[in-house]
Amino acid sequence: MTAAALDKKSIYGFWGTLMELFRIALRAIWASKMRSFLTVLGIIIGVLAVVAVVSIMQGVFQSFLGRFEALGGDTLFIEPNYRLYKDYSEAVKRLKLTYSDAQAVAQDVPQVKEICAILNRQDAISFHGHHDTTQVWGTGDSFASMNSFTPEYGRFLAPMDVAARRKVCVLGHEVLDKLALSDDCVGQEIQIGHGTFQIVGVLQKKGGSVFGNQDDAVFIPLSTAILQYGQEAADSLLIQVQIRDPKLMDAAIERISAVLRRQHGLKFGQQDDFRTVTQDEILKQIKEFSSISTLVVGAIVGITLIVGGIGIMNIMLVSVTERTREIGIRMAVGAKRAHILYQFLIESVTLSTLGGVLGLVLGWGVAHLTVAILHHTVAESFPPAYVPVWVMFLSLGFAAFTGAVFGVYPAVKASRLDPIEALRYE
Amino acid sequence: MNGDDVLIQARNLVKDYPMGDEVYHALRGVDLTVKRGEFLAIMGPSGSGKSTLLHLLGCLDTPTSGEYLLAGTPVHTLTADALAELRNREIGFIFQMFFLLPRSSALENVELPLIYAKVPPAERHQMALEALQFLKLETHAHHKPNQLSGGQRQQIAIARALVNKPSLIMADEPTGNLDSATSDKIMAQLSELNAMGNTLILVTHEPDVAAYAPRQVRIRDGKIVSDERVKKP
Numbered sequence: 021m022t023a024a025a026l027d028k029k030s031i032y033g034f035w036g037t038l039m040e041l042f043r044i045a046l047r048a049i050w051a052s053k054m055r056s057f058l059t060v061l062g063i064i065i066g067v068l069a070v071v072a073v074v075s076i077m078q079g080v081f082q083s084f085l086g087r088f089e090a091l092g093g094d095t096l097f098i099e100p101n102y103r104l105y106k107d108y109s110e111a112v113k114r115l116k117l118t119y120s121d122a123q124a125v126a127q128d129v130p131q132v133k134e135i136c137a138i139l140n141r142q143d144a145i146s147f148h149g150h151h152d153t154t155q156v157w158g159t160g161d162s163f164a165s166m167n168s169f170t171p172e173y174g175r176f177l178a179p180m181d182v183a184a185r186r187k188v189c190v191l192g193h194e195v196l197d198k199l200a201l202s203d204d205c206v207g208q209e210i211q212i213g214h215g216t217f218q219i220v221g222v223l224q225k226k227g228g229s230v231f232g233n234q235d236d237a238v239f240i241p242l243s244t245a246i247l248q249y250g251q252e253a254a255d256s257l258l259i260q261v262q263i264r265d266p267k268l269m270d271a272a273i274e275r276i277s278a279v280l281r282r283q284h285g286l287k288f289g290q291q292d293d294f295r296t297v298t299q300d301e302i303l304k305q306i307k308e309f310s311s312i313s314t315l316v317v318g319a320i321v322g323i324t325l326i327v328g329g330i331g332i333m334n335i336m337l338v339s340v341t342e343r344t345r346e347i348g349i350r351m352a353v354g355a356k357r358a359h360i361l362y363q364f365l366i367e368s369v370t371l372s373t374l375g376g377v378l379g380l381v382l383g384w385g386v387a388h389l390t391v392a393i394l395h396h397t398v399a400e401s402f403p404p405a406y407v408p409v410w411v412m413f414l415s416l417g418f419a420a421f422t423g424a425v426f427g428v429y430p431a432v433k434a435s436r437l438d439p440i441e442a443l444r445y446e
Numbered sequence: 447m448n449g450d451d452v453l454i455q456a457r458n459l460v461k462d463y464p465m466g467d468e469v470y471h472a473l474r475g476v477d478l479t480v481k482r483g484e485f486l487a488i489m490g491p492s493g494s495g496k497s498t499l500l501h502l503l504g505c506l507d508t509p510t511s512g513e514y515l516l517a518g519t520p521v522h523t524l525t526a527d528a529l530a531e532l533r534n535r536e537i538g539f540i541f542q543m544f545f546l547l548p549r550s551s552a553l554e555n556v557e558l559p560l561i562y563a564k565v566p567p568a569e570r571h572q573m574a575l576e577a578l579q580f581l582k583l584e585t586h587a588h589h590k591p592n593q594l595s596g597g598q599r600q601q602i603a604i605a606r607a608l609v610n611k612p613s614l615i616m617a618d619e620p621t622g623n624l625d626s627a628t629s630d631k632i633m634a635q636l637s638e639l640n641a642m643g644n645t646l647i648l649v650t651h652e653p654d655v656a657a658y659a660p661r662q663v664r665i666r667d668g669k670i671v672s673d674e675r676v677k678k679p
Contacts, residue, residue: 040561051549349545352506353606354534354562356527439506443545 041359045367049374059335060375062328063422067379067415068386070321074314075387075407081310083403088302093266095166098259098276101295115293116255119242121283125261128279131272134262136162139245139253143213145238147199154195155237156212158245166262169234174206174221182241189217193225194235212238215248269298325418329426336368336430347434348442361435368427369420376419380412453613453645454480454503459512461498472498474668475512480647485640487648487659495668500649504537504616505529517613534562538607542619544599546591552578553587556605563610577605581635597628604635615639617648621655633658
């Protein structure tokens with residue numbers, strides 16, 4: 021044999037043998053399709069579960085992220101610092117964040133571009149015998165521009181509405197359905213809580229926003245809301261601030277803090293009784309929560325995969341026993357221990373990886389089906405499932421890993437067979 | 447150059463098997479020298495130790511004590527993996543039960559030793575096909591073993607034993623599962639292989655079959671009791 025031919029042989033050696041063993045594995049899997057399928061059922065279900073659950077969760081998180089990202093880096097919120105009190109109801113009683121605070125911030129913080137104070141209540145609504153509940157937002161005209169709300173019919177709240185404490189309202193789109201109102205309802209009157217309000221506008225369909233489902237909400241002037249819901253409600257507002265430039269965020273926060281401390285008469289060393297929250301912080305919290313819950317789901321599914329792996333080990337052990345004769349023949353014609361070891365190891369890894377692929381596809385299908393069903397039954401605004409690339413690689417990787425871990429013992433057992441005993445095996 | 451002619455040199459081969467508290471002496475000191483190109487039959491009743499001797503000579507096992515040189519390689523010192531490599535390179539097996547892989551085609555069965563010899567696919571197909579052609583079975587290359595007769599299956603096994611051009615072909619009761627007409631055909635082919643220069647060791651308890659071999663070694667109770675060269679009829 022020439023040197024070149026020898027060289028070719030040695031190059032073929034490792035990868036060629038690996039390919040050969042892979043081919044043998046595929047053939048063995050294909051030869052007993054039904055059993056192969058049942059063997060990896062645990063893996064399939066495990067991967068299906070992780071992909072379905074994680075992608076639905078990721079869809080929800082992505083939609084949350086989208087809402088807050090839509091706010092932009094120039095937005096911040098001021099809310100009462102509820103963390104000062106262990107008891108939430110006590111905190112609501114003791115802490116104050118009022119309309120005059122918002123006015124002070126607007127006047128004394130030069131970085132502020134726009135500001136609006138927001139009062140939120142859940143309340144009953146009714147129209148000609150149709151009753152329901154919805155979110156009531158007491159706010160002003162700047163709310164619409166800051167959150168890009170656009171009226172479909174009529175108009176949004178105007179400065180005059182707030183100044184004159186007019187009993188007018190703007191409806192989210194879903195409220196039309198809830199109260200069986202027609203598109204040309206502008207000008208008609210509905211009941212909100214114990215007050216009667218004239219409809220001045222209907223918003224375009226928008227879906228989720230930072231304020232939850234904006235389509236299922238009514239907007240009334242802040243001043244009117246304070247009249248309707250009383251002093252306690254007026255004392256715990258949420259203030260949304262838009263600053264002129266995201267780069268001014270730190271300076272703005274510092275200035276707002278100074279203004280509010282003065283407003284609230286806080287002495288040196290006293291803790292802030294308000295809290296500023298930026299988009300960055302909210303995004304960070306959502307991402308944190310997202311990764312924690314993904315981790316929890318991952319751990320649960322990891323257990324499922326271990327159970328699946330035990331199933332694989334079980335069947336591989338049976339398979340090794342059944343194929344003792346084959347192992348004997350291979351050894352007699354020159355298979356080394358490593359050949360037999362890798363043959364069975366590759367078989368279990370291939371098997372579990374195929375199970376992982378199947379689980380991935382089914383999980384993707386189940387996730388989208390679930391979302392579609394939720395969409396049609398529970399919530400029209402339910403976000404679509406989102407399958408991140410890392411979930412695909414992670415689940416496939418974990419499936420392959422499971423096959424490798426649980427395939428080792430049967431493969432080692434196969435490779436340690438004595439050729440003579442193996443050939444004699446009936 | 448006398449040493450080159452000797453393929454097998456076994457000295458005082460002993461094989462013991464533990465049987466509970468006792469020891470079963472399967473081989474009690476066997477000396478055997480086989481030259482290249484020889485055709486010998488090892489004969490003996492069951493329990494005589496002829497299978498144990500076949501396993502030792504076929505490098506499927508190592509002796510408890512004694513020396514075994516195969517083509518100059520001290521087999522008695524080798525590890526399991528080195529034995530596997532030696533079997534792959536130097537020995538072709540033919541078994542009573544054929545021992546073909548049931549899910550693989552005739553061609554793939556013949557290729558099997560070449561896979562472990564790391565022969566690339568194209569070369570491998572060619573070599574396997576040539577071996578099948580030698581046995582006039584190339585038309586059955588893509589049949590599965592269960593689509594073939596017993597005689598054909600044994601011929602596939604012979605092709606597999608030949609394909610890597612080993613120094614030694616070991617046949618363990620190759621006709622034990624065949625009718626007499628087919629047996630004659632198989633034995634004629636094995637004789638032909640020997641005539642072409644292949645060294646052949648045949649293990650059998652049937653005198654008719656052993657009669658094809660010019661050298662007959664009889665074994666009883668783990669010892670060689672006779673070793674005679676017979677003239678062919």
